[in-house]
Amino acid sequence: MERFRSLPGLRPRAIFVVALSLSIGWGIRGNFGHESGAMIAGVLASTAACLMSGRSDWRRRVAFFALFGGLGFGFGGSISYMYPISFAGSEQW
DSSP states (O other): HHHHOGGGGGGGHHHHHHHHHHHHHHHHHHOHHHHHHHHHHHHHHHHHHHTOOHHHHHHHHHHHHEEEEEEEEHTTTSOOOOHHHHHHHHOOO
């Protein structure tokens, strides 16, 4: 347990900043819609996670974190909400 407390990315302040960045991005997503709005949330959350990690090698690569965070959330934002969930409740596929 002590090992996890020494990691800067798991400190309550870091978790709060990442969660706040994601929530702000998710609120902006409501104005822009699916993929493009989700990219904003992904960029903000991944940038915050990178900067709050406490690792200098990650901070030098913050642009890559932002790029891949935006792409990941953008592809995920193209999935509708109920379509994948409906497979779990359906008796037939």
